[in-house]
Amino acid sequence: MSKPIKNMIVAEYQRRFDGVGSALIIDIRGIEANDNNDLRIDLLGKDIHITVLKNSLAKTAFSGTELESLSTTLSGPSALVFGGDSVVNVARELVDWAKKIKTLELKAAVLDGELFDGKDGVKRLSEYPTKDEAQATVIQLVLSPASNLVKASTSPGSNLLGIIKEITTRLEEGKTIEKIA
Incomplete structure (x- = not known):
């Protein structure tokens, strides 16, 4: 991939994730197409977005933002999940979906700069009270x-x-x- 294209992708990531301070990283490798569609449709109905990432470019885009701590978890196929009312609600949704889709891997989450690493970290975050x-x-x-x-x-x-x-x-x-x- 040429340098100008990489720069365009980084700029797009920065535009798309501007103002996003809390999010989750998941691995959707191995999920069947129907399950993937069901997951995306359900989450989109709750204003939760999934963006598959190019790890090296995402690390560059996350640099200097609240998402920077997620950079350490970007290895292998990764997708950023963000939006909804709060990241706690997003974590709850993904924990529920991980019970249905065994191949859905919860890699990490960040809330106000605090990293919740691994499946246990995301589960711990899902038990936090929402803002409301x-x-x-x-x-x-x-x-x-x-x-x-x-x-x-x-x-x-x-x-x-x-x-x-x-x-x-x-x-x-x-x-x-x-x-x-």
Whole structure:
């Protein structure tokens, strides 16, 4: 392949992967054509894209980007998988597909510059909460003290608050405290 063509491919990779900070590398060697089509159609329906890579050119294109750590995993037939709502969702999808297609090899993933190497790394990533799940957890933690206070004031124990208020009122009026409840 001539140098100008290689430069065009690198430029295309850089254009296509511009802004992609998290992705996975898979090996689709040995996958039957029908399974490959089913995989691609299913993922494309979820806005997840698969691009088969020329490893040496991809390493050049990844240089200086958040995908650079994936360069060490580029050996043999490799494809970059990216898109969707989050890389965690992409990892979950691919882990599910790897159960159906035994020849689908999960090579690595990168999330915010952190490399998840090998099949175990990708499985570990798939167990992370998605951005939406993490935000929901944080909101739940922030709101839980307030909701606990509301529950306490409306629960049967809230009679205690009423008793304390009555004692305070009687003491302010100068009355003696007798049996209230």
